[in-house]
Amino acid sequence: MKSSKCHIMAIMLLIPFLMFANGQNEKKSNSKPTVITFGSHQSGLPSSGIVQEIAKEYEKETGIKIEFQIVPDAQWRDLLKVKLNAGEAPDIFCADADPFSLYDRIRPDINCVDVTNEEFTSRMDKSVLPGISYNGSVYGITFPGPKIWYYFYNKEIFNNLGLEAPTSYAEFKAVSQKIKDAGITPVYEALQNGWHQVLPLFETGPYYEELEPGLYDKLNNNKMNVRKLAKLEEIITQLNEFAQLGFYGDDFMSNSVEGDFEAIANGEAAMVLEGYGWGQQLMQDYPEMKGKLGFFVMPWGDNQTIGINPGSNAYFANKRSENAQAALDFFAYLAKPENLEKRLAGDPQALNICWPEASSKMPPEYSAYYDAHKKGNVMQYGVKYIDTQWMDVGQDLEAMYVGAMTPADVMDSISRRRDEQATIQKDPAWVK
Amino acid sequence: MNNNKIYPIYFTFGMLFIYSIFVFLPGLIGIFYSFTDWNSFSDELNFIGLENYKTILKGDPIYLFYIGNTVKFTLLTTIIKTLIGFVLALVMINKNVRFRNIHRTIIFSPQVLSFLIVGLIFRSILHPSKGFLNTTLEAMNLGFLAKNWLGSIDWAFFSVIAVDIWKGVGYIMVVLIAGLNSIPQIYHEVAQIDGAGFFRRIIHITIPLLMPSITVVTVLNITYGLRVFDSIYVLTNGGPGYATGVVNTAVFKEFSKGRFGLGTAMSSLLFLFILLISYFLIKGLNKKAVEY
Structure with a gap:
């Protein structure tokens, strides 16, 4: 009796290992869908959730999932710097951008993908580029219009x-x-x-x-x-x-x-x-x-x-991430003319965006x-x-x-x- | 247990190796970096001697304030958690208490909650006008007791301590219950026959025989208290102003500013302090333990 109990216990202990091993084999046989992590503070994304909606449409079209990690404003700046310094930053991260603090805040030269030659960069309002540039290279994509x-x-x-x-x-x-x-x-x-x-x-x-x-x-x-x-x-x-x-x-x-x-x-x-x-x-x-x-x-x-304030929050692709190219593709998707209009229409707080091709919602008064x-x-x-x-x-x-x-x-x-x-x-x- | 049975020393080698590589060595490397100007803006590393330590101990007085807060937090949480944990353990081993296991589970359950969740819940509970605590006090005509729990310089620190105690006391209770259960009942029975009352038995039998468990919980509480970060980070983020800042929130702040050298100097001070205090504490409290 004692021996059979031991056998039952041994088998029960083995079950999780066998399941784990099976899972590993499954993982090997099916390639995992790409998941892009997107870290931001609360204020970095429109509170209406329009960016998340566009991301869902992107997932439907491409199968690439955007996983948002939203952190309280009070903690994001410190947390982002610690994560960047530790090499643990998300694939895309949102940071407040202005010409003087960009380097200090995110060290774009070592942490961000250079987007100077991307098609979308040429379509952004020229006045916002200094806020997302360092040493003559552009490192981010930004949408909000000037802040007042x-x-x-x-x-x-x-x-x-x-x-x-x-x-x-x-x-x-x-x-x-x-x-x-x-x-x-x-x-x-x-x-x-x-x-x-x-x-x-x-x-x-x-x-x-x-x-x-x-x-x-x-x-x-x-x-x-x-x-x-x-x-x-x-x-x-x-x-x-x-x-x-x-x-x-x-x-x-x-x-x-x-x-x-x-x-x-x-x-x-x-x-x-x-x-x-x-x-x-x-x-x-x-x-x-x-x-x-x-x-x-x-x-x-x-x-x-x-x-x-011509500068605002901007999105940056993590240079050290294996999903860097996928992050850039997502940026290009966000910058499609129809998505720019969708973003503007879906965010009541945005009266304009820093993309000259998009219409403005500024009331006359x-x-x-x-x-x-x-x-x-x-x-x-x-x-x-x-x-x-x-x-x-x-x-x-x-x-x-x-x-x-x-x-x-x-x-x-x-x-x-x-x-x-x-x-x-x-x-x-x-x-x- | 057979105390004479001695296992060969090489049984510990594997664990010691892992501990040394992943715990002790990083600590030593941290001490090395604390003597440099290591920062996120330069790849150069310059030896600057005790400069970082001077900044902490003689520079901005805020660092000494953080050290003081850390010690205050540690002392208060250690004493209060141990006392409440002890009382709860005494109650929870009493066979007359019905549904003891359910009570134990409820008291222990906050321990398994993430501090992020605890922080969100308590920030809501402790809101001065809409929070559950103050609205309940108002409803009970005890409005004069309502305070701005997390926003007042007088109350924020004690509120954080109270939440931390609420979360951690169940764990202390469980350790002390295990200790109490290992005390042979015969001592209490004999003392009772000799006319010893409840408190005399607690002081002369329970506490001395519980000393090994008390040593464990004291060391755990002290090392936890000195390293505290998450409870303060999620509840007040060191505020209002700097009122609830502790050493580890300052370390986090320095790392976020890219001043790694200064951050590691603060961590190193904490590391050495914890090492020393744990050593003397274990040595001191073990002397008071009673064999039976």
């Missing part, structure tokens, strides 16, 4: 309280106070994503440049320390004042950016800083908001200049407002070592809001990190 951030506001709340869209910091503060007194959160702020709180600091870059012409060049050549940028410190101080006055509400430390649609539509909050296509998405999701949404330039530090204001490139696009520390500055601001740092400390941190990054990269303007 406005404060959107609920006109109904403003009308009920007899308020006008503010054009200076004093007006912004007064408007917020009245909204708060009415029991509504004046500004929806969200720190969970880690990046949103940083926008007022650097999107107002063209205004700094306007006040001090040649500022970007001075900062890039280390002729001036960012610590001396008084307007930047003034804006950081104003942001802190807003937090201390309760203008962001009670939950802003735990809020996520994605929650702003509901907060504005339900009237819980009156204003939110968002990309200029955001309003279209809101009106699609909440049709009752049609005609109730206004917008204005962020008035921090009395700014009235529109900041334009947006164009008129845009034309009526001064504009310039944002600081993270024009100044070195700013975009790479975006999430760190986000943490600094968080620390400031909870009282662990002062605006002066935040300025010192920004300056120190610029010096560190320049030194480690042996920037000739820093390292003599």
Whole structure:
């Protein structure tokens, strides 16, 4: 009896091994379908899911599966760098791209496939190429049009309280106070994503440049320390004042950016800083908001200049991946004229894309407002070592809001990190 | 068990070889790199002596703050997990408790959950206005106890510790149950006849005889606590601000900035610290173990 039990146990133990061996043989006989891994942060792909839809169509046509790995915004930049450094990056990865931080962020020369001579590269808007190029070679494919951030506001709340869209910091503060007194959160702020709180600091870059012409060049050549940028410190101080006055509400430390649609539509909050296509998405999701949404330039530090960011997120094919060619084929598929139109139509937040052949969805009032204001490139696009520390500055601001740092400390941190990054990269303007 | 039975030393060679190649050698290589300026922007490797260690210990005070947080996290989680685990183990070996195995399974189950899932669940539970915890407190007219659990500098660290304890205490309980079951019942019976109460028996019989298990859980808790990363990464990402940052979140940050040399210096410090503390802990606690 004992011996037969032993035999039964031995056979049971052998079963998984036999199954595994059988599986191995099967794998050998049937070639595996290609699966391309696509890593991105939440904001790297349209929230409508249109890229995933196009990918499914691609799979139907070619049998090649695109496996999306989407990571929270707050973690993606660090995670991507660690994965690239460890040689474990996905076949395609999404990264924020601008001329000064591309090298620092993804080392395109060693990590990305050169797409300079691909057919699709010649069709992209020339203005976006610097953001995805390094040493004269193009390394990525990008779709979003230039990014602009406005404060959107609920006109109904403003009308009920007899308020006008503010054009200076004093007006912004007064408007917020009245909204708060009415029991509504004046500004929806969200720190969970880690990046949103940083926008007022650097999107107002063209205004700094306007006040001090040649500022970007001075900062890039280390002729001036960012610590001396008084307007930047003034804006950081104003942001802190807003937090201390309760203008962001009670939950802003735990809020996520994605929650702003509901907060504005339900009237819980009156204003939110968002990309200029955001309003279209809101009106699609909440049709009752049609005609109730206004917008204005962020008035921090009395700014009235529109900041334009020609760079945005871009997709890169991993040079070390065995699926590099398959990734390029997928890029070519995404860039087909009909798929560009499909992408634009399927993403309510995109008013245009950086492909001149694709049509624009820009509403006339947006164009008129845009034309009526001064504009310039944002600081993270024009100044070195700013975009790479975006999430760190986000943490600094968080620390400031909870009282662990002062605006002066935040300025010192920004300056120190610029010096560190320049030194480690042996920037000739820093390292003599 | 026959304590006199000695196996030949070469039985350990295979395991020692694998351990040396995959665990010990990378640690030593890491120590070597910690004396260099290894980074992601250059293929050159220059020896810079103790520069990275100076940056950690004398440079930006944030590194010392992270070391302090790591020690605080380790001490608090070790003590609280061991105490709660011990109490739960005592309850769960009591034959009067009905459905003991179901209770044990429920208490142990968080251990098998991925920290990513735990992080998502608790970030939702601990949301200040919409989270389950605060809305429940409000519903019970205990709104004054509601806090901004993960967004407040005063509470974030303790919230992370609480979640970590919730997740890990079941494992400690299981180890201690095994230890308690190995204590012969006769000691308790004799002490009871001699008039010893419950607490006297716990202090004079249970704890001394449980020392080998307590040693194991203490070493496990301490080495886990010093290496903590995932629970903090998914719950607060080191925030608010830098309030919940620990050594390993800083190492991750340095690696993401491409400063590998500095990152490995921090890892090396942690490696040496864990090595020393584990050695003295095992030595010290084993002295207190009672043979029976």
